[in-house]
Amino acid sequence: MKQVLLASVMLLVSHPALAKNSAESEIAACAAQRGSLERLQCYDDLAEALNLNGPQTAEVTGVEGNTGKWDIREKINPIDDSKTVVLALEAETGQNRWGNKVGLVIRCQSNKTEMYIVWNDYLGNDGTYDNEVKYVLTRIGDAKSETEKWGLSTDSKATFTPGSPIPRLKKMVKSDSFVAQTTPYNESPVTAVFNISGLEAALSPVMKTCGWSL
Template identity: 55%
Template sequence: MGKLILVGVLSLLSTNVLSAELNKEIASCASIKGELSRLDCYDVLAKKHKLEQPQSVVGTKLVGIGKWDVSEKVNPIDDSKTVTLFLEATTGKNKWNKKVYLVARCQSNKTDVYIGWNDYLGREASVLTRIGSNKAVTSSWSLSTDSKATFHIKPIAFLKKMENSNNLIAQITPYNESPLTAVFDTIGLSNALVPLRETCNW
């Protein structure tokens, strides 16, 4: 019994020492004036303590979210939360048979909505979308750096429109290819959006 108590005390002391050391290192990084240098310091600190990977958050299980996959992660460096909603198209694959997917995300208090087409789209992106029974609309979306995904320029307004329908149809023409059409079953979006709204404050 005495040995067990001693091991417990030593473990507690070790944890307290490591915690104090980490707090000092965080304070040291925080005192750096240059933003990039400060971020580099945090990155080095995360790797040193093996915290470089985002940490999953176990939260209340959402119900009534249809086919949406909702995940929450916390960055161990600054405690910022990222909420991601992921939805695969029910129909719509590229020439390599990879499914098109839709993502809504809150990261660093910024909301994004993008469609991953898994195909090279060229230098510009005109996306035709139809939400529910509304008229189809063609608009310009921003491109990802690899030109394989398109980002809506008004993501919050787009999500709010989608909440009032059960499906989304999106179409684009990849570079030197025929049009690619994807159909999404968006039932349950309102419930799936709850943690994203709370995190991005809208």
């Protein structure tokens, strides 16, 4: 089953820096609308899609220790006052055919920890209609690489780690690098290399909110 998430939109909300190019293209498309009413509606729809007409994320400060290049943000759900914490990291190398870099996201939402990779490209489906998945090869530090079936987002542009990501995260905090590779639909493989140093400290607000520890 696909994860119910529009990955590109979630990335814009959680980490504006990662989505700069995507946002610019969306704004340009609205600006190209000929009629003023159509243009205004386009901007309104874009703001709603990016969740810019509701509560915004705030950068988390005061995290103890070195958090490396991780961007840490949080927001409050106005319905139940629950907190969502999002960590985001841009790949050192690895980008889609338009030059947009791959992003790694870890979050605690509704007391559930998730980890996913935003490839910013249509990935296609390596599974079946009822079980849409994508093969992703990963390597943590100098450990042996492995290929697994990751879940797909609703727009087929992001892959979710299979099962709970917590065991994987506990391995990742002991390393400074994480590599992921997949093959978008009808394209060559894309390999993303992440400098994950500082992850142990960056995970603190996620662990606190979701109630687990290393």
